[in-house]
Amino acid sequence: MQGPADVRGAQHVHGFYNPPPPQVKMKRNNRGDIISLAGRWTRPPLSCLACREKKRRCDRAQPCSNCLQRRIPCEYSGSSPEAAGTSDSLHGSTHNGPSESLEAHPTNQSELGLRCLPPLRQARELFNHFANTLQPTFGVLHIPTARNLMEKTYKCMLEGEEPHVADLMLMFAIFAGAALVWTPRVLEDLNTTKAGAKAAFMAYVRTALAILEHPDQLIQPSTTALVAIGTLGHLLMNTDGFPIKVHLLRHRCLLMSRDMQIHRLDTAQSREERRIKGCDMIDVEVQRRAWWNMVASDWLLSFSGGPQEGAYTFQPKHMNVNLPSNTDDEMITTSGVQQAYPLSVPTSMSAFIARVQGSELCREVIDALPSILLDSQYADYSVILELDAKYQTYMDNLPFFFKLDPASIEQSRQICKERPYIAWQRVSVHFSLHTRLCRLHRQYHLEGATNPKYAYSHKVCIQSAQKVLELRRSMDEISAEVELNPGRFWTVMHHVFFAALILAMDVSFNPQAPDAEARKAKVLAAYQTLEKSKQDSSNLMEGIQKNLQTLMSTLHKSRSQVPVRDPGAARGDAFTEPSQASYRPGELTTHDLAAQPSSTVAANSGFDLGTVNDIDQEGWEQLWSEFVAVAPELDVPQWSSLLEDVDFNPQLDVY
Structure with a gap:
């Protein structure tokens, strides 16, 4: 394996990069896409200025290990102040991977992160893209604080100081999120390709994980570290469909938050301590967001299929944490929340709070249905109807800008113009709700086709499955406005597959139904x-x-x-009767x-x-x-x- 000291030119693969110097030779595949950049540098010199002056062996990283160790500026001929302290090492990382780099060149977490950060101009572009696309669907970060943290990190590098490792980890999580939801505009601005964005996503994720899992230094509990780990978990959940890494990240968030006593953040004692000693209220609000993001994900997973079905971790009686304020980031300062709005007023946190409320319904379903440890496969039908009524009430009580009826959509037209993400959030809220209504009624769905007692379940199951597919098409219509591609999210894909299967199953049982051909067309469209x-x-x-x-x-x-x-x-x-159904020999x-x-x-x-x-x-x-x-x-x-x-x-x- 080739180390940095052995490199005679900048080694690149697909990634976010600035235009190469004229002497750089670009290798391309049969389609003309760049597959690597083999640099042939004659000028400027390869070593940094400090190493050349002191005649030290320079590893040619930016910053190099000698300058990092001495905490002095690392400058190269022709480099701008903006690029000083940053490098093209992202491309080296995608070539070998941060874990391999860590093994070949033992280093601390800060040095590992500094080797892989993109130039500041690109960092700002990536941050802005994350803030405009993923933040409205995630909602945990306080964007002004995170932006200041990024600028401070790069300033530390320019001044020869060592940034906090948690800050670096959060930066890589944000950059990974931006690379995941690349758009043609972003690719053009960063002069890269789709393959480059995918490679950069993997490189940023692996670097963040390498910092987190560094064998010689544990990440200390902090709000920044908690948010960074939660962001990584969110990204991996939506790209890989719950690999073991996601569960490990979630568990680490849980342990860190308990260590920080966040589960008792709003007890009377904690509030009194904050009043006497003072606190940073931005920090408190972000801790509330991080906590409720964990809780909501746990409860939603308990009623989503997969190995987590039927069980959850967070018990309501084991926590005392207020919901985050329904307000925009700009209204939260270190001294407190300047203005909290009722839920009827749209803010950047409206969808976050709606998600928490929807997750509470999932927890109630799991509590009400028979235990997964029991042999009984069917719940009492009256319980299903009671739970359905709660879902219907919840949808009726949504703020008007999250409702799907034509009158509400018309009423919220101006809001969606001012806040384009509201339209996407509206679709996402109902996408989750109708997926779970399908799950709630599916045990009685087929029985309801011929047994009037369960006809309501058959109707709701079919209507909700059709609604899921309609909402998926709506996502395509909205995607250009919010620069999000729903096809890149695993949870969306899985819910669409399940809804299509419900419809296909219904048509197969009743192929002579008047609308059978229409349902068949919807299933085919979903699979396509x-x-x-x-x-x-x-x-x-x-x-x-x-x-x-x-x-x-x-x-x-x-x-x-x-x-x-x-x-x-x-x-x-x-x-x-469902309880009498059994398999034939x-x-x-x-x-x-x-x-x-x-x-x-x-x-x-x-x-x-x-x-x-x-x-x-x-x-x-x-x-x-x-x-x-x-x-x-x-x-x-x-x-x-x-x-x-x-x-x-x-x-x-x-x-």
């Missing part, structure tokens, strides 16, 4: 939307493809082993398939998994035909098992 997302994130599509492979393998396996029965008769047997369940490798399942079923990886319009039509041919032969328990299996396979782990 997922397929198009491969262009933005192949990692996300890998998870969707695995779910689709599980689905088709299960259907084909069931078809080959279960004797063909009259679909109507089968459904007539199945649509009895010899029928295959997805749990039987779970123990087999997907390739073995595919081979046994005759289904070519490779066809899923590159499907065009004709391919989706054929896939649908296969689905419709097989699906009616499954009964209610088999469908329930199939949905459960898809739920428990939504994750990727690339770290």
Whole structure:
């Protein structure tokens, strides 16, 4: 492995970079994209000024290790004050990875971070992009404070001082977020490519994690460190679908927040201590945001499918933390909140608070439904109806700018013009709500197709699934205004897949329904939307493809082993009281398939998994035909098992 001292020119791969000097030779692939920058530097000299004067061996990093150790400015011929203390080492990091750099060149966390920071001009561009795009969906940072922290970090480098490692970690988390949600405008401003943005995202994330996990120095608890770790967790959750790294980051946030006593932030004793000793109220508000972001994520995950389904960590009686103020960042100063608004007034925190309230409903659902440790699969139907009523009440009580009816949308038109992110937040709030209404009613969805007792569940489940797909299309319409691409977020992809599966299942059970063709078209459109997302994130599509492979393998396996029965008769047997439904001897369940490798399942079923990886319009039509041919032969328990299996396979782990 080549170390910095061995490099005779600037080694680059795709990343955010400034235009190269004229002598730099750019290597390109067959499509003309830059794949590396092999610099042939003759002027200026490679060593920094200080090392040349003292005749020291310079490792040519910016700043070099000699200047870092002596805490003196590290300057190179031709470098501007803005670039001093920064480097193109991001590109070196993407070449080898921060973890490899750490092993090859033992260093402290500050030096590791300083080697990988982008130039200040790029840093400002990345920060602004994060503030305008991800912050409205995340809401934890106090943007003016974070911006000052960034400027202070770069000023420290210029003055030869060592910045705080937590500050560096937060900067890399912010830069990673900006790289994740790149836009053509950002690529043009930074003179890079889509591949460069993806490589930069990985480099920034790995650098932040390398700082966090440095073997010789622990990150001390602080509000900045807490926010940095939470931001990293948020990014990885939305890119990789809950890998183990996300859970470790969340657990670390929990331990750090408890160490800081944030769970008792607003007890009478804590408030009195702040009154007597004084405090920075910006810090207090950000701690509230960080805490409730953790809590909301925990409760939402408890009712989202996957391994976390049915359990949560944060107990309401174990915390005393007020909700963050409903106000804009500019209204919060070190002395306090200058103006807090009622929830009927839109602010940058409106969606954050709505998310917390929606997560509380998820916790109530988990508390009300039978324990996952019990054998009973069905809740009493009256409980389902009571929980549904709470969701309906919640939607009715949303502020007008978060409602979806035409009158409310018209009323909030000016607000959305002044605050474009409100339209995106409105869609996101309902996207989450309707996904969970689908989950709430799905146990009684198929029974409701023929049994009037459960007809309401059938109606709500279908309406909510259709609404999820409609909202996904709305995201595309709004995306240009807020510079966000929904196809890059794992949670969006997973919810769309689940909604499409609900509709497909319903059509397969009632192919003669008057609106069957319309629902079929919506399912095909949803699958095509997922397929198009491969262009933005192949990692996300890998998870969707695995779910689709599980689905088709299960259907084909069931078809080959279960004797063909009259679909109507089968459904007539199945649509009895849910508690009496049971598997018939010899029928295959997805749990039987779970123990087999997907390739073995595919081979046994005759289904070519490779066809899923590159499907065009004709391919989706054929896939649908296969689905419709097989699906009616499954009964209610088999469908329930199939949905459960898809739920428990939504994750990727690339770290």
